[in-house]
Amino acid sequence: MPEHGEQIRPPGTGAGRKDTRRENAKRTPAELEEVVLAIVRASPRPLGAYRIARQSRVLGVPLAPNQVYRILDRLGGRVHRVETLNAYFEAGGQPGAITICRGCGRTRTLDAGYETEVDRLCRAAGFRPSRVIVEVVGVCPDCGGK
Structure with a gap:
């Protein structure tokens, strides 16, 4: 089909x-x-x-x-x-974090300052990240009432 x-x-x-x-x-x-x-x-x-x-x-x-x-x-x-x-x-610029709605499937980017905190935690653990990916799966405001 x-x-x-x-x-x-x-x-x-x-x-x-x-x-x-x-x-x-x-x-x-x-x-x-x-x-x-x-x-x-x-x-x-x-x-x-x-x-x-x-x-x-x-x-x-x-x-x-x-x-x-x-x-x-x-x-x-x-x-x-x-x-x-x-x-x-x-792309609409560099995404901070990406939200993914389980209801409608739409994604949005958030300008979040998480990378600094992740870098700090990694340095404290002796780990050197090459790439940080943050994706949050949930329900958007439009689908929240469904």
Whole structure:
């Protein structure tokens, strides 16, 4: 069953049947990045690479999930990864902490000063962190009454 907004494709045209590299060979990496960024930007909630790949086919720019992962990696600071969901959303700056609503799936970033405290605790323990990830799963104000 196709998801909302997806088109039904005839047999033989789905993922794994076409060489999407050949179709996208005419597009520059920057054009493919803009396609992926536009898909991420249009979604009210974070998207995984497989969902982005399906949506790219709807837009007529078929991408394989492994291509999407490489493009997301190149987008660097323009998208943020939600580790808990293995999904991505458009970056609005450096996130402090990310909140994830169990009800609607929306994420928000909080400008929190937790990194200083985590750094202090790590130094006290003799540990040198390379990356700090704070994701809080709960219920947003809109879903709180449900």
